[in-house]
Amino acid sequence: GAVVSQHPSWVICKSGTSVKIECRSLDFQATTMFWYRQFPKQSLMLMATSNEGSKATYEQGVEKDKFLINHASLTLSTLTVTSAHPEDSSFYICSAREFGSGGNTIYFGEGSWLTVV
Amino acid sequence: AQSVTQPDIHITVSEGASLELRCNYSYGATPYLFWYVQSPGQGLQLLLKYFSGDTLVQGIKGFEAEFKRSQSSFNLRKPSVHWSDAAEYFCAVGPSAAGNKLTFGGGTRVLVKP
Numbered sequence: 001g002a003v004v005s006q007h008p009s010w011v012i013c014k015s016g017t018s019v020k021i022e023c024r025s026l027d028f029q030a031t032t033m034f035w036y037r038q039f040p041k042q043s044l045m046l047m048a049t050s051n052e053g054s055k056a057t058y059e060q061g062v063e064k065d066k067f068l069i070n071h072a073s074l075t076l077s078t079l080t081v082t083s084a085h086p087e088d089s090s091f092y093i094c095s096a097r098e099f100g101s102g103g104n105t106i107y108f109g110e111g112s113w114l115t116v117v
Numbered sequence: 118a119q120s121v122t123q124p125d126i127h128i129t130v131s132e133g134a135s136l137e138l139r140c141n142y143s144y145g146a147t148p149y150l151f152w153y154v155q156s157p158g159q160g161l162q163l164l165l166k167y168f169s170g171d172t173l174v175q176g177i178k179g180f181e182a183e184f185k186r187s188q189s190s191f192n193l194r195k196p197s198v199h200w201s202d203a204a205e206y207f208c209a210v211g212p213s214a215a216g217n218k219l220t221f222g223g224g225t226r227v228l229v230k231p
Contacts, residue, residue: 006160034218043207043221044161093160097215106216108153110160 003027004096006109013084013116020080021112023094029074030096034106035067038091050077050094084116119144121210121222129228130198138193138225140208150191151209151216152182155224161207167191168214178202203229 003026013019023033031052036044048069049057056069066088068080077096081088093111120143130136142148149168153161165176172184182193191208205226209219 004160032217036221043223044219046218046220049218095161095216095219097217105163106219108161108163 004030004094004107004109006092006094006112008112009110010113011115013114015085015116016083018080018082019084019114020078021092021094021114023077023079023096023109025075025096025098025107028096028098030077030098031074033071033077033094033096035069035077035079036093036095038093038111040091044093047079052077081114084114086116089114089116119210119220121208121220123206123208123222123225125225126223127226127228129230131230132200133197136193136195136198136202136227138206138208138227140191140193140222141189142191142208142210143189144210146212148191149211149214149216150182150184151211151219152176152180152191152193153207153209154178155205155207157204163216164193164206166214166216198227198229200229200231203227 005024007022033050035047038044047062050069050071052071058064071077095106095108122141124139151166152164155161164180165174167174167184174182180195184191205224207224208222211219
């Protein structure tokens, strides 16, 4: 089946630095990818919709300048957490929709744990 | 605005017993409903989804869910739980069958007793 891979799975960074998380669709093309975050013991919240070749659409309350999303190709979207702070520590997970197949399933990545110290 | 409520935060069930996870939704249009399972530290795996047709949906791993429009519910069931079913389960609603832009419930953590 279709696979979505995220890298890194775990990352620890110092407060004030930036960290990039990649989301790749390994065996299909994805014009649209979605980024979610999940705080401990809470549900997933949609952060933004990433569209290949265009600007991401952010959900209300999500700072676009802090969470930079780039969808440069049909198989890769990146989320960069800029000037990270401890409150940004979270589980970030992406999902991708298969392109051009008439498929009707979203595939989720395995997620990335970010800890800001 | 759409919302999904999973009333039970934790459920403990004995191995071999039946399991039912509740999900209630509020959605202004035709709801596309999903159940996902998340094992510790892992991503989400789709168990099943509903968008039309038979209101009883069969999924993977022996799970099924029943859509009840009158009750705005989409409860997940499994007749006999295995230890490997211990995980967090999320109900979600979205605007399409593909699973775009999902709104998730708070999740229900299932613990399985030997």
